[in-house]
Amino acid sequence: MPRRSYDQYCAAARALDAVGDRWTLLIVRELLAGPRRYTDLHADLPGVSTDMLATRLKDMERDGLATRRRLPAPASAYVYELTARGRRLLPVLQALGEWGAAELGERRPTDAVRAHWLALPVLRELAGLGETGVVEVRLDEGEFHVRVGGEGGYGEGPWTGGDPDARLTFDAETGDEIARAEVGLTEAVAQGRIEVTGDGPLAKALRQRGPGA
Known part of the structure; x- marks a missing residue:
């Protein structure tokens, strides 16, 4: 699905194109604490549905805010973490x-x-x-x-x-x-x-x- 846009030549509008959807900034809040598994994210975001969380994480990967990687054995679990661009959302x-x-x-x-x-x-x-x-x-x-x-x-x-x-x-x-x-x-x-x-x-x-x- 293509990203929705406000189609406004304004830096604030462009930022909201990427992080203005419901739950996105709260996912960023969680990932600022370090790499997290999907199940951990879901546990610490009460109220978000599994479908919504999965959609937002895909959106964040697409927009260069987060990445998904696999931990080495014996864990072998997938975690999500912020990119440098995503970490700049702390302030x-x-x-x-x-x-x-x-x-x-x-x-x-x-x-x-x-x-x-x-x-x-x-x-x-x-x-x-x-x-x-x-x-x-x-x-x-x-x-x-x-x-x-x-x-x-x-x-x-x-x-x-x-x-x-x-x-x-x-x-x-x-x-x-x-x-x-x-x-x-x-x-x-x-x-x-x-x-x-x-x-x-x-x-x-x-x-x-x-x-x-």
């Missing part, structure tokens, strides 16, 4: 998240939650500290890690490349308030609501804003 998602934070309100009973969905505001605020490194985040819903500096990025689960520069631990209530932009990450550290451990520059920068700093 787009961060801006959308910042703009939409006020729309969150309190959690609804039907709202799905995944720990790594909080990576976007956490990464944005950590980048403002002027330091680089890896930060591991632990909260009630699970763990994720963010890479600060360079292209930046995030991943689901704990960091596996050695000791992170900092570890942050906080509860679901604090996480929700950060997601809604009601409290900043450094503000929550200063209030003693976030435990910071580690010896890296990012940990030190965060502790400088902690209780008694």
Whole structure:
């Protein structure tokens, strides 16, 4: 099926030709956390049908946003991952998240939650500290890690490349308030609501804003 187009000579319209369909940017959000199997994507995108997910992934391959490859044995499973062009959508998602934070309100009973969905505001605020490194985040819903500096990025689960520069631990209530932009990450550290451990520059920068700093 040929790609639908707004047929407008405008960069925003061209971008929406590629990522404006329902679910596409949320698939990008998931793949920014690293290569994912189809079944994992489906599990972390509650509400998407299998047909819709398959269609959107094919569209993203066609448009140069994602690729599909087979893992070596013994896994031998197929995974989807973003191309360099797809990864450049990270600041787009961060801006959308910042703009939409006020729309969150309190959690609804039907709202799905995944720990790594909080990576976007956490990464944005950590980048403002002027330091680089890896930060591991632990909260009630699970763990994720963010890479600060360079292209930046995030991943689901704990960091596996050695000791992170900092570890942050906080509860679901604090996480929700950060997601809604009601409290900043450094503000929550200063209030003693976030435990910071580690010896890296990012940990030190965060502790400088902690209780008694």
